[in-house]
Amino acid sequence: MTPDVLLRAENLTRHIAGKTLLDDITLDLVAGARLGLVGPTGSGKSLLLRSLALLEPVDSGNLLWQRAAVTNDQATIYRSQVIYVHQRAAAFEGTVETILRQPFQLKSHRDRRFDRDWIVDQLATVARDAAFLDQHHEQLSGGESQLVALLRAIQLSPRVLLLDEPTSALDRQSARHVESIVMRWYGDAPDRRAYIWVSHDPSQADRVCDSLITMHSGQIQSRQTTT
Numbered sequence: 001m002t003p004d005v006l007l008r009a010e011n012l013t014r015h016i017a018g019k020t021l022l023d024d025i026t027l028d029l030v031a032g033a034r035l036g037l038v039g040p041t042g043s044g045k046s047l048l049l050r051s052l053a054l055l056e057p058v059d060s061g062n063l064l065w066q067r068a069a070v071t072n073d074q075a076t077i078y079r080s081q082v083i084y085v086h087q088r089a090a091a092f093e094g095t096v097e098t099i100l101r102q103p104f105q106l107k108s109h110r111d112r113r114f115d116r117d118w119i120v121d122q123l124a125t126v127a128r129d130a131a132f133l134d135q136h137h138e139q140l141s142g143g144e145s146q147l148v149a150l151l152r153a154i155q156l157s158p159r160v161l162l163l164d165e166p167t168s169a170l171d172r173q174s175a176r177h178v179e180s181i182v183m184r185w186y187g188d189a190p191d192r193r194a195y196i197w198v199s200h201d202p203s204q205a206d207r208v209c210d211s212l213i214t215m216h217s218g219q220i221q222s223r224q225t226t227t
């Protein structure tokens with residue numbers, strides 16, 4: 001059976017100040033993929049993920065979503081399907097519930113509704129109850145803030161998560177909570193969803209990834225399966 005390619009990057013290249021930061025990167029992310037992205041500091045992992053999320057431009061190359069080029073017209077739809085989660089949660093303001101409700105005010109998500117019960121059910125997975133929704137963002141720990149960022153993304157049911165070291169600033173328990181939320185999102189539709197997870201922690205990569213891409217100096221150095 002032909003694999004269902006969700007996201008394809010073809011020959012992505014990016015130069016800044018005479019340096020080649022992404023050097024002819026080609027990769028496919030098929031439905032069901034749990035892909036790890038590893039490599040030394042400065043090898044281009046974040047830049048690649050941010051390029052895939054349309055948060056950084058490229059100088060050349062193509063991005064395809066379900067085999068069709070991602071044009072400017074389709075960028076909004078693409079961004080609702082492919083969500084980037086940064087290692088440090090954004091500086092949100094207000095209560096957790098306010099923060100989680102915000103995306104539904106955007107035009108791209110106006111056909112959806114905030115589902116409080118779903119969120120409370122997710123919070124139970126990470127040992128939090130409904131009272132968590134009333135906490136103000138400035139009172140949250142780094143781990144809690146990252147959980148909010150993740151829930152904010154996955155409540156929109158994206159097909160792809162681009163996870164840029166989402167647990168690197170967290171203690172072990174908070175990191176496991178983040179992992180469990182991602183695994184639950186993935187496990188709800190493993191034949192339709194996929195993620196790329198940047199990690200510097202080999203044991204985490206073993207736990208959460210089925211295949212690995214190693215980057216070096218802006219290039220893909222190797223591809224391997226981990227299972």
Ligand SMILES: Nc1ncnc2c1ncn2[C@@H]1O[C@H](COP(=O)(O)OP(=O)(O)OP(=O)(O)O)[C@@H](O)[C@H]1O
Nearest residue numbers: 016021039040041042043044045046047048200215
């Ligand atoms: N907007 C930018 N302007 C100039 N240089 C940049 C920019 N973004 C990234 N770089 C450079 O590109 C290279 C790759 O950066 P990137 O953040 O992608 O690395 P990384 O592999 O994610 O590293 P780390 O593991 O430390 O997060 C680095 O040398 C970085 O300084």
